[in-house]
Every structure is written in structure tokens, then in C-alpha cells.
Amino acid sequence: MLALLKSFWEIAVFRMAPQDLPCSGFLLRLTVGFYLLVGLGAVLLPLPTGSAMVIALLDTIVLGVVVAGGLMLRGMPERVTQALTAVYGTLGLIGLLMLPVTAWLLAAEEGSETVLMAAIAFWALYLWSIAALGHILRHVFSIPLLPGVLISYFYFMSWQALAPMLMGGLGNVEC
Numbered sequence: 001m002l003a004l005l006k007s008f009w010e011i012a013v014f015r016m017a018p019q020d021l022p023c024s025g026f027l028l029r030l031t032v033g034f035y036l037l038v039g040l041g042a043v044l045l046p047l048p049t050g051s052a053m054v055i056a057l058l059d060t061i062v063l064g065v066v067v068a069g070g071l072m073l074r075g076m077p078e079r080v081t082q083a084l085t086a087v088y089g090t091l092g093l094i095g096l097l098m099l100p101v102t103a104w105l106l107a108a109e110e111g112s113e114t115v116l117m118a119a120i121a122f123w124a125l126y127l128w129s130i131a132a133l134g135h136i137l138r139h140v141f142s143i144p145l146l147p148g149v150l151i152s153y154f155y156f157m158s159w160q161a162l163a164p165m166l167m168g169g170l171g172n173v174e175c
Contacts (some may be wrong), residue, residue, distance in 0.1 A: 018085070018087075025081065038099070069116055094125060094132060105119060133156075137151050
């Protein structure tokens, strides 16, 4: 398990590429579960359980559809398993690092120095997520890094616009 986490770390710091991972359906399912659990943890901090579960599940599905759909459209279906394994594993790992920072940010007193430090840490990790996804996308789509990062940025910004709309529509999902 540590070797697997190390591989995702190496992808996150641009030392490995998705094609360096084994092509395994089991590993893909494992990373989907990992990403889903980390995502659930992240949205459970500010949301009720029912809403958090729906948001985490939708995030996992939408990310998978975007990456796999893009590969299918580009005629590269053989890359889907490794690409999604890299995406879910790497972003799950960065998301795991974001959990305590998000909790810190939510607990910080408004206007304090603490909230500023927590916000800086949060945004550093958020930008790292965009860069890491861009790194993965450049390899899976065989494109330069800049377009990969731009696609990643567009995805993250689109999700940020979509998630509040979903949360507004989920106001009555309580658990």
C-alpha cells in the first residue's frame, strides 16, 4: 500500500506519469473508492451527510466521465484505466492532505492571522491539484503541459460553478 501511495506522490510531484502505473481494474476500483472517501470527508466538513454523499459521488462520476470521455473522443480507450487510476489516486492523495487544512480553515476565526495562514495553505494545495491533474492530462492525451493545466483549470472551475448549484438543489437531503 505504501508503494502505491508513493507512486501517486511521484505523479503529484511530476516524477512519474500515469503510464508508469500498472493497468489494473482492481487498482482502478481501489482508487475510485479512495477518491470517493476523501471527497466525502472533504464535503462532510461543511455539509450535512446526505448532501455530502451526493456531492462526493457526483464529483467522482463527473471527473471519470470527463477524463474517460475525452480519451474515447480522442480514440485512446486503451489509456482509460491507467489515466483514471492516476487521476483518482493522485487527486485523492492531495485531497487527503487538504482535509486537515480545510478543517483548519473552517475552524479559524474570521479576520484572524490563522484564517489567512489556513487560506494560503488551502489555495496552495488547490493550485497543486490543478497542476497535478494537468500533468496527468498531458501524458494521457499526449499534449504539452500548458494545455493540460488549462484543461485541468477549466475542469476545476466548472466543478466549482456546478457544485454550489447542486448544493442549492440538495437543501432538503438531510441525514
